[in-house]
Amino acid sequence: MSGIRVGIVGLGAIGRKLAQALTQGIDGLELSCVTVGGRDKAQAWLSEQGIDCPIVAMQDLPAHCDIAVECAPAAVVGELCTTMLGAGKKVMILSAGAILPRPELAELARARGGQIIIPTGALLGLDAVSAAAEGEIRSVRMITRKPPRGLAGAPYLVENAISVEGLSEKLLVFKGSAGEAAKGFPANVNVAAALSLAGIGPDATTIEIWADPGVTRNCHRIEVDADSASFSLEIENIPSENPKTGRITALSALAALRKLGAPLRVGT
Ligand SMILES: NC(=O)C1=CN([C@@H]2O[C@H](COP(=O)(O)OP(=O)(O)OC[C@H]3O[C@@H](n4cnc5c(N)ncnc54)[C@H](OP(=O)(O)O)[C@@H]3O)[C@@H](O)[C@H]2O)C=CC1
């Protein structure tokens, strides 16, 4: 088998789905390696799944893959991008919020001929937002509602002593820019970071985050006003094994991977 060699960084809710799909076989793509947190746990899962692929250290990724898909805690993004982009390779980043404070990574990609790819992930409409951004976008607003357990433990809640336990009504826990939201909720609103990068940037994109005991899904609404179109779109994501992460996220990464070498490519 040969094709674009894909490395997966992080074998959690997203990474496991990607590893399974790539192992089942996708034209033009090959699972070539993984980089993990806990090695023993990862090896046990790979063996149980019958997936034969090496576990490699992060600094060895460029030798083993053409693109590394990050689906790990946000803290790995800096080192991963420096390593892969420094070698002129591609990265696909799911922890999109970690890209916002690091503009130097895109510069590194430019200088070395690498690329940072941020898939639509758990959101929708980034095709239309990117198109509108070719003209003039006047505003981008996002409203996120999640079951309280999909927000629990976020640094912003801890720092501001906001409890989302035992809520009987929905509670607005954050209102501000996508940039501030990405800092305060690094594992919860990567979608807002991706939206801001597709459109008018992290300072101008606004977001409300609600902890809502009345929903069982991670719900995102975006409202865009531009000189080419106005649109509002909504998605209700069924949580994966990780309650913070919608099931569709891994599928979005997979769809983006398929497009890398596809002879027919649909959507911007
Ligand atoms: N862009 C988007 O739309 C979305 C982005 N996300 C983001 O994607 C990322 C992954 O999400 P998800 O799969 O649900 O997370 P999980 O917590 O389910 O999995 C993360 C995995 O990363 C592993 N890991 C920990 N440290 C490292 C390391 N240094 N190198 C490699 N792997 C490591 C963990 O292993 P171990 O358990 O052994 O520590 C774990 O298996 C998160 O940052 C999440 O916020 C999620 C949903 C939507």
Ligand SMILES: O=C([O-])CC(=O)C(=O)O
């Ligand atoms: O953006 C994120 O990090 C996760 C999210 O909201 C979702 O999966 O719906």
